[in-house]
Amino acid sequence: MRADARRNRERIVAGALDLFAARGPAVSMEDIAHAAGVAVGTLYRHFPHRNALVAQIAEGALTDLLAVTREVAAGDGTGWQHLDDIARHCAGLPLALVKTLMRELPGTEALERLNAESDASLTAIAARGQRDGSIRADLTPAEVLELFSMATCRAGAKAGDSVSTVILDGLRGAGTTPATRATRATRAASASDEPRR
Amino acid sequence: MRADARRNRERIVAGALDLFAARGPAVSMEDIAHAAGVAVGTLYRHFPHRNALVAQIAEGALTDLLAVTREVAAGDGTGWQHLDDIARHCAGLPLALVKTLMRELPGTEALERLNAESDASLTAIAARGQRDGSIRADLTPAEVLELFSMATCRAGAKAGDSVSTVILDGLRGAGTTPATRATRATRAASASDEPRR
Amino acid sequence: MRADARRNRERIVAGALDLFAARGPAVSMEDIAHAAGVAVGTLYRHFPHRNALVAQIAEGALTDLLAVTREVAAGDGTGWQHLDDIARHCAGLPLALVKTLMRELPGTEALERLNAESDASLTAIAARGQRDGSIRADLTPAEVLELFSMATCRAGAKAGDSVSTVILDGLRGAGTTPATRATRATRAASASDEPRR
């Protein structure tokens, strides 16, 4: 019985994610429930109100992002390489959607915490990159993160696509450049297109 | 009373723009009307339905964008310089908001036309920039436009801010001056209405 | 100036009549005004509210009906012949429409009076017809009037059409009948199709 409930909960979250992606943030609870194969009552048993569901979706994506960030940050490489790695792993995460959803979401405590932790980890990486010379020094860490977020939280982002490439290239430190494009192509071949879930 | 009506219409559009920016695309017509100091009936006299108002806002911004684009394109300079100029002039336009609003707007004919014309003008500039070597050649014109749009249609974009600078720098052709940042700083000081922070 | 106003008033009433006939009782004041070539303000100058306009239309038709009734009643013939004559003269009046309009009209004093006078005149005729044997005696005068009204206040009523003929035939007194249909055809040929306005 617990297994059933868990499966329902997962199908609700997954279905809601798909619906939001397909039809925008105004999907009705009724539609979300039916897409998950349950009735509204069941939906409300799992999530006491709409925002709880939306927050759950957001938390899922941000948790994944945080895990990726920490895992990458624990490895070797320059700050820029870490950002690049993270960006590749994030391509499968619905970060663009989550960003949109969160615009109209009164911040949960859990979300605030996740955001803070993500920011802290990424800021640390950015600062390190600026120290090791791999990331432009004429930007604040916050500006680095904004650009990183633009590359990452885009509607149709794919791992290593041109748009991300250009932005990440733009973040490189002054002395690092010329081989950029060739390098990138090489690296991309070995990195996975589908980041972990 | 023609003057009064016009003033009302303008206050409605301006107020709606502000509200959308502040509270997202789901603001009610009632709120928009009251923000403009009129009753709903007046709002509906000027715009027969919600979408007509949204479309008007979008058309306004796109018309401005098109005007800027054409004006700049008629002047001297490389393709990259044109994009840079246009980006600076667009800083005050609510393009980010408009982009969001248009996601849920069944395209008007006028909007389609404006979009097509903007795209055409900007694509021409991008292609020219790639021919004259000022813009990276390893991108499709569409990718150039997407990056340009990301730099331009951002929530808090200011003329010459760091984010735009990095993206536009990223668009530069391979052989162009490495003095990018200094050059930019110089140009920005004389051309932008918003000095760099 | 007085002539202008009068013409406006007449055009409003005539236009409203047409619109009601064409599009039902839910036409808007705005549409009525524009159909008459004036603005709403002018419409309201002539009729302080919608019901005043509707009442005016109803009064017009009822006044015509009353005039016809009295004129016919002053002439020779049996009661049945009078009813028949009146029915023919009424064919051009918008009595069906007026009946519909009056369903949702809180009765004016003028309308009550007109109704009462019409009823009185017609009841007198019905009673006389029953006395002179030309109208069935096994009906109350009110029943006679109801049937007469059904024949007369029909949507597409024409002078002497089959439906009216059958109903009026049905009203005839017991001893009068057989030649009915032939007689009717003859009489119809001499009666006008377009009653007075």
Place this chain on the structure above:
Amino acid sequence: MRADARRNRERIVAGALDLFAARGPAVSMEDIAHAAGVAVGTLYRHFPHRNALVAQIAEGALTDLLAVTREVAAGDGTGWQHLDDIARHCAGLPLALVKTLMRELPGTEALERLNAESDASLTAIAARGQRDGSIRADLTPAEVLELFSMATCRAGAKAGDSVSTVILDGLRGAGTTPATRATRATRAASASDEPRR
């Protein structure tokens, strides 16, 4: 709860019928809901929009009419007697109201079909009556139906009331018994549920 929902649905339809009859076709959905003892939402759960409710009411009455027509048509008797029987059985149906409601109702497919079938059945009866001499031959079947409809679809129609009697008498064929009224009175006494006043 299926039972509860069904009861609600029935109360809505019945209440709406009453309200329409009492206050005309412009009753608000709010009023209809409250008359049925439910909230608007419930009304809209059962009928997705106003017209669906109106159509349901119309369908109900037309279905009843069709059933009566077919049942009577399957029995013995002249065409005229069939019309007379049908008229008696229809006295309780809200056909007058339905006729009014349908004036402003964009025809549903179901309604079109019901109308077509009713018309076909009744036209067949009328034609048969004209062949067997019981119905006037100098009318088109459509005219017969219009008169029949006038007798039947009247606001306060009762089985065998004077108005219906006169109209149906008017439909009789030339050679039929002059004893009409006596006959009718006799038949009425045994067949109608509503005795003559």
Place this chain on the structure above:
DNA sequence: AATGAATGAGCCTTCATTCAT
């Protein structure tokens, strides 16, 4: 625990009526 019916606040829109020009 699941279902789906019921609730009612709130949204978009219309329109009779008023009022400034």
Place this chain on the structure above:
DNA sequence: AATGAATGAAGGCTCATTCAT
């Protein structure tokens, strides 16, 4: 006197949420 802009009360409809089964 005419115009047409402004008002605001409804009305139709949706949807998050609650609740009886």
